[in-house]
Amino acid sequence: MERRNTIQKDLVLKTVQGLKRHLTAEEVYEFIKKDHPTIGKGTVYRNLGILAEEGAIRKVEVPDGPDRFDFTLKNHYHVECIRCGEVFDVDMDEVTDLNERIHDTHGMQFLNYDIFFKGICPVCRAKETEE
The missing domain is CATH 3.30.1490.190 (Ferric-uptake regulator, C-terminal dimerisarion domain)
Structure with a gap:
């Protein structure tokens, strides 16, 4: 099943790529929320998972810490x-x-x-x- 691109998914991708850091899901959410206060935390977390699954970003599992999301593939x-x-x-x-x-x-x-x-x-x- 092909997933469609949404505005929210695009926002999440651009945030991870644009900040060029190894961001936690919470950091991505907080950054996006500044300009888009109605976006839900679940939406950001879900789209990070989808983007990692699709190979657009890399999920980095940090020992004893929250997962990070990487722009380098x-x-x-x-x-x-x-x-x-x-x-x-x-x-x-x-x-x-x-x-x-x-x-x-x-x-x-x-x-x-x-x-x-x-x-x-x-x-x-x-x-x-x-x-």
């Missing part, structure tokens, strides 16, 4: 600041043969992976040196 890695929780792209080439290099001892069929690094962002590091 190619495979890449992420780093989360352990102080502020912000998520950033890691500037490195994809390890293309990683699935082939896994030594499977549990009978698993590996389908995909997300690599998530932890660190401290420049803003939080600067705050620490000020204190």
Whole structure:
């Protein structure tokens, strides 16, 4: 079944692409609500799911945190600041043969992976040196 494009779906897509950050669903909702106060939270959340399912945006599952929505579609890695929780792209080439290099001892069929690094962002590091 083909889904139709709606004004709300277009707003959600343009927000994720335009802000160029790894936004939570709540951040997307709050941003859109400023100019479109009648939009429902459920509408934003539902459209984020649809856009991720369609491949227009990427859903990034953050360990111990809310999912983020990414404007970059190619495979890449992420780093989360352990102080502020912000998520950033890691500037490195994809390890293309990683699935082939896994030594499977549990009978698993590996389908995909997300690599998530932890660190401290420049803003939080600067705050620490000020204190």
